[in-house]
Amino acid sequence: MMKKYVCQYTIIRFLPYVETGEFANIGILMAAINQPYFGFEVIPSKHHGRITNFFDQLNKDTFRETVKVLRDELERVKDNIDFQTPNTSNYQDVAKMIFENIVANKETIVRYSDPRVLITNDPAKELDKLYKRYVERDFATKPHNDQVLEKGIREILQLNHLNKQFKQAKVGDKRFEVRFPFVKRMDGEPLKIIKPLHLRDKEPTKIREHGGTWWQKFVQLQDLNLLPEKVLVPYVGPLANDDSYDACESIIEKIRGLDIEVVQTSEESRILEFAAE
Incomplete structure (x- = not known):
């Protein structure tokens, strides 16, 4: 019987004007806590028109650079996890710790929602569903x-x-x-x-x-x-x-x-x- 994945996920939010509290959902980050899995999906930077229409005064280059830095950082983190702990018993412990550290960051224009939990047979498929639900539909x-x-x-x-x-x-x-x-x-x-x-x-x-x-x-x-x-x-x-x-x-x-x-x-x-x- 296939063991189910217990996953934490968070909605990645772009908050360019902290004083107003306005944000747009731009991605999903997910990590399993009982099996090896760490994944994310982030809106393409070429979709800046959606964001600049939402935030009237925003320079499109600000969004493009933010998304590029975010994507590069998450790719680096994922590669490090996969390289350092491939198929080892502590993979999920490392992924969980890094996930929680990322979500705790409240000092940039990229913020994260409070983590939520789901159980699934296919975390990658679930990640895609969440992205369509919270980012594309947003x-x-x-x-x-x-x-x-x-x-x-x-x-x-x-x-x-x-x-x-x-x-x-x-x-x-x-x-x-x-x-x-x-x-x-x-x-x-x-x-x-x-x-x-x-x-x-x-x-x-x-x-x-x-x-x-x-x-x-x-x-x-x-x-x-x-x-x-x-x-x-x-x-x-x-x-x-x-x-x-x-x-x-x-x-x-x-x-x-x-x-x-x-x-x-x-x-x-x-x-x-x-x-x-």
Whole structure:
């Protein structure tokens, strides 16, 4: 009978602006604790467009160099483990120790999530599945879901002849700025913001990550007196009996705690009232 692998894994995160807490998932690192296995998968540096779209002010060369250094370092570590302890009884002990040392590093723009554990017959296959789930989907679905809501809001505004008042624009200054889909300006200054937020996911962690990112953006703008008083966040959340409901409610309360108005996207009358005020 094939012995199963008990593996620890961590999500590798790119966090270029420590002060905002924003990050993007860029890879997976995995090590078995009962059999020899140490592996990783990192996003190709040529995919810098995804990252620079996510972080408005980021220089693509910063990301490219970060990924190159990360990949080279993990390759070096893996080669050392394979060379020094090939098929020996302490391979997993060495791999586990190195894995834990890597994850403990909190001093760079590359960070690691708290380790998680899984049991599998094929760690390499599981690594690939985790990469597709946390890295590829992170860029494929999160912006897409918000954009679907933005399209709906745009149609509502157009039907009521309010769309010309709101334009996609950056809010902030050289210290910190954020791009929003709907900004109304007066005399060049932002007067109102509408930011739709998709908070429906079967995984509470995904909701907290996505919602928390936007909460942090609001906090930073507010702390710098760059956020207008009139901000509306129409959102879609999970059903009340879903496991992820509490995660959504937590994010909503944090945003409301900033004196930002939050409504469900179904409340079209309030959205129009806000836009027309």
